[in-house]
Amino acid sequence: MVRKLFAVVVVLILAAAVPSGACPRHTFSPEDRARVMAYAQSLEEHPLAKDSLEKRIWLTEWIVEVPDLTVTLCCNELKALESLDQVNNTYSHQLRMQAVYSQAAFQLQHPEEKNEATIQAAGLAGTLRAYRAIQQFDPTAKYPLLDNLMSLEKKGKLQKYVERQNKRSKS
Numbered sequence: 001m002v003r004k005l006f007a008v009v010v011v012l013i014l015a016a017a018v019p020s021g022a023c024p025r026h027t028f029s030p031e032d033r034a035r036v037m038a039y040a041q042s043l044e045e046h047p048l049a050k051d052s053l054e055k056r057i058w059l060t061e062w063i064v065e066v067p068d069l070t071v072t073l074c075c076n077e078l079k080a081l082e083s084l085d086q087v088n089n090t091y092s093h094q095l096r097m098q099a100v101y102s103q104a105a106f107q108l109q110h111p112e113e114k115n116e117a118t119i120q121a122a123g124l125a126g127t128l129r130a131y132r133a134i135q136q137f138d139p140t141a142k143y144p145l146l147d148n149l150m151s152l153e154k155k156g157k158l159q160k161y162v163e164r165q166n167k168r169s170k171s
Contacts, residue, residue, distance in 0.1 A: 102126020
């Protein structure tokens with residue numbers, strides 16, 4: 001399963017590298033919009049469900065294809081989430097990609113929101129919901145970074161964390 005998800009991520013990266021005029025991109029329909037939000041929420045609540053891989057593949061392909069939506073992870077956020085592999089790579093891929101899926105769903109729910117830190121914090125919040133769900137299934141799943149982010153989230157400081165990370169990546 002990890003290899004399939006890795007292959008999907010590679011496809012996502014390659015597709016993003018192709019110039020926009022090289023392949024046709026599609027707009028999203030109301031049905032797609034509903035599906036993105038339902039899948040993202042489902043993966044937050046049940047990240048290890050039997051159909052989770054199919055949902056992740058569909059979401060990844062959709063995000064690559066749709067021109068109306070841009071998902072951006074700040075440099076430090078991406079580096080931090082990549083560090084999950086060093087701790088325990090059992091769930092790290094699912095948790096990393098959840099930030100992307102939750103961010104896309106947030107943008108569809110809040111199209112007026114333009115603050116990058118707010119959007120990125122919503123993606124991280126989705127990752128934390130998925131992490132809590134994984135811990136319900138596997139209490140031995142521990143990621144200190146995510147534990148620290150959950151602490152910040154409880155204190156209402158997750159967005160401030162993202163803002164600081166964005167400032168650091170720009171300097």
